[in-house]
Amino acid sequence: xxxxxxxxxxxxxxxxxxxxxxxxxxxxxxxxxxxxxxxxxxxxxxxxxxxxxxxxxxxxxxxxxxxxxxxxxxxxxxxxxxxxxxxxxxxxxxxxxxxxxxxxxxxxxxxxxxxxxxxxxxxxxxxxxxxxxxxxxxxxxxxxxxxxxxxxxxxxxxxxxxxxxxxxxxxxxxxxxxxxxxxxxxxxxxxxxxxxxxxxxxxxxxxxxxxxxxxxxxxxxxxxxxxxxxxxxxxxxxxxxxxxxxxxxxxxxxxxxxxxxxxxxxxxxxxxxxxxxxxxxxxxxxxxxxx
Amino acid sequence: xxxxxxxxxxxxxxxxxxxxxxxxxxxxxxxxxxxxxxxxxxxxxxxxxxxxxxxxxxxxxxxxxxxxxxxxxxxxxxxxxxxxxxxxxxxxxxxxxxxxxxxxxxxxxxxxxxxxxxxxxxxxxxxxxxxxxxxxxxxxxxxxxxxxxxxxxxxxxxxxxxxxxxxxxxxxxxxxxxxxxxxxxxxxxxxxxxxxxxxxxxxxxxxxxxxxxxxxxxxxxxxxxxxxxxxxxxxxxxxxxxxxxxxxxxxxxxxxxxxxxxxxxxxxxxxxxxxxxxxxxxxxxxxxxxxxxxxxxxxxxxxxxxxxxxxxxxxxxxxxxxxxxxxxxxxxxxxxxxxxx
Numbered sequence: 001x002x003x004x005x006x007x008x009x010x011x012x013x014x015x016x017x018x019x020x021x022x023x024x025x026x027x028x029x030x031x032x033x034x035x036x037x038x039x040x041x042x043x044x045x046x047x048x049x050x051x052x053x054x055x056x057x058x059x060x061x062x063x064x065x066x067x068x069x070x071x072x073x074x075x076x077x078x079x080x081x082x083x084x085x086x087x088x089x090x091x092x093x094x095x096x097x098x099x100x101x102x103x104x105x106x107x108x109x110x111x112x113x114x115x116x117x118x119x120x121x122x123x124x125x126x127x128x129x130x131x132x133x134x135x136x137x138x139x140x141x142x143x144x145x146x147x148x149x150x151x152x153x154x155x156x157x158x159x160x161x162x163x164x165x166x167x168x169x170x171x172x173x174x175x176x177x178x179x180x181x182x183x184x185x186x187x188x189x190x191x192x193x194x195x196x197x198x199x200x201x202x203x204x205x206x207x208x209x210x211x212x213x214x215x216x217x218x219x220x221x222x223x224x225x226x227x228x229x230x231x232x233x234x235x236x237x238x239x240x241x242x243x244x245x246x247x248x249x250x251x252x253x254x255x256x257x258x259x260x261x262x263x264x265x266x267x268x269x270x271x272x273x274x275x276x277x278x279x280x281x282x283x284x285x286x287x288x289x290x291x
Numbered sequence: 292x293x294x295x296x297x298x299x300x301x302x303x304x305x306x307x308x309x310x311x312x313x314x315x316x317x318x319x320x321x322x323x324x325x326x327x328x329x330x331x332x333x334x335x336x337x338x339x340x341x342x343x344x345x346x347x348x349x350x351x352x353x354x355x356x357x358x359x360x361x362x363x364x365x366x367x368x369x370x371x372x373x374x375x376x377x378x379x380x381x382x383x384x385x386x387x388x389x390x391x392x393x394x395x396x397x398x399x400x401x402x403x404x405x406x407x408x409x410x411x412x413x414x415x416x417x418x419x420x421x422x423x424x425x426x427x428x429x430x431x432x433x434x435x436x437x438x439x440x441x442x443x444x445x446x447x448x449x450x451x452x453x454x455x456x457x458x459x460x461x462x463x464x465x466x467x468x469x470x471x472x473x474x475x476x477x478x479x480x481x482x483x484x485x486x487x488x489x490x491x492x493x494x495x496x497x498x499x500x501x502x503x504x505x506x507x508x509x510x511x512x513x514x515x516x517x518x519x520x521x522x523x524x525x526x527x528x529x530x531x532x533x534x535x536x537x538x539x540x541x542x543x544x545x546x547x548x549x550x551x552x553x554x555x556x557x558x559x560x561x562x563x564x565x566x567x568x569x570x571x572x573x574x575x576x577x578x579x580x581x582x583x584x585x586x587x588x589x590x591x592x593x594x595x596x597x598x599x600x601x602x603x604x605x606x607x608x609x610x611x612x613x614x615x616x617x618x619x620x621x622x623x624x625x626x627x628x629x630x631x632x
Contacts, residue, residue, distance in 0.1 A: 189350055190383035192370040194397035194446070204396070208387045 042261035050255040060262035069246065069263075076242040077270075079157065079232075080225035083164040084172075087221045088214065090165065091172035095213075096206075098173070099180035109177070112170050120167060124234050127163050128154060131235070155237035163231040171220035179213025180206070219278055223271050243267050299362040301326040301454055301486040302347065307356030307366075309342055316342040318510035319356070324488060324503075326361075326453075329480045331489045331497040334507035335533070341458060343507070344490045348456055349373050361453065371400075376447035377456040380463075382439045384431040390416070390442050391427035397450045415449035416442075418479070437468045448479070454486040461496065473500050494534045498522060506530045524627045525549055531629065536586070536597050539629065543569065546628045552586055553599040554625035557611060558618040570620040571596070575613055587611055589619050 008015050045053035098108045130136050133150040141147045191201040229244030250260030300323035309317040317339040324330040332340040345351045349370030358366040398408045416423040419441040461469045477500050480487045497504045498518040505515045514526045525531035528539050531549040542548040564570045573591035589596040
């Protein structure tokens, strides 16, 4: 046992591979392999009752460029972008306040992650109870006689947006908080002593230095929003279909696995493009005029 | 009064107090700093020296008292409206900006024309002996500690502030670099005529650089004076001990006095004690080698005296050994009575 341990300690490379092996195998089996299968499916013929038939065709990809599907893609991009924007607008001030909250920091962070203790499904149903025609919001407005008949709140883009922002807000707050928390308070004092008012200090020092957190948070919100299917399904209904719902339908009732796979791959390509642009533009914007 | 202007101190603290919760950080501190002076606030950590400086900079509000800058009250002003600049202990360089943009930061806030900003940034970097062409576009991350220190200095000096605040700026540098920077800071203070208020816990640094030193302990100022005054004639036992080795004991007069080790000398028992010197009999308990000097620890009754062995003693082949019976002698002029003891 001792000798084995010593041998391992002496062989860095063996040790490194040993540590990486479980994760690598797991991802190979449950990520790379399924994705490869989907890639193959996306270029095969559709089976009559689901599944695929042998053959090679790019028809599924071509089919995606139908205006019907492009509209879904457009809605998906738009909703994901708006979700990200709202998460920035709502989440940044929250993270900022928590970072400056002194001894209350940990309690507040705890509250941010508290929703994760219950299932996302349960929480989304709860939003449905809030927004439906006989829900809390409409009942209250009716009781106050502000409206005569219930407003249509559920199954609207607004409902989907509300659900997505609610669901992904912690993924914005946490990375932004992490970058703000690292900020040396002396930097702001230095800015102030050099004549910067608080607004200038924020714009010139705090904001640029929290940009990495903002970029990370935006990716963590935007990417899952692109692929969301539960929220649009429950809160958007049949009229607010996003790509995630389209994929789900193709593998389910639609029985068109190749098209579902193709839609997934298009979504994945989109995500990769966004990540690429974000990381390159985002990182490039950081060090000003620095060699 | 025609002399009024010249008599107005650059900085004046009048009975300034600051407490944090139960802790009194600064307790009724008053002092004046003359224009162009190199003024140090010296004390151990937690004595209130940094809080004093932070109140001057505007990061803390005093609970009581007044702070005047060139005769005008500033303690109500926010930091960005005070005509001061500060060099921080951690340098506090903006990591996302180049060296040149760091130095330009204050000028940009003042909305000066670009050409003037560029010119002033260049000359500020030259002033701290950094080549603008080489360092201007670098990131602070790419610099050594000493270079960062210079950038922080340039960023403050480029604003041509009447008063420059420095919060232990040399603490992170190694000894050799510190000595160099001490000399450069001193030279800048003289050349620019800027008033320097310098906070440090290093008594050697304070003595070497300052025109005057304020020694702080437990939220109060113990003594203000020139380096020679506070070292040679400490008013309290704390000041005596903080500024260097000190022999504090009860003199024949019954008063508690302090005598510095280098103001004492050793004689062999039986040899004539020169006229007018005070003396005590004792025994060498230990010899402490300190590189540039050597101290003998002499037991005189229950107290230990620290006596610096002078070079002539060593040149003349006078060797002192542990256990030697000796006479410790000093001039009464060099024994300074302490207050409140």
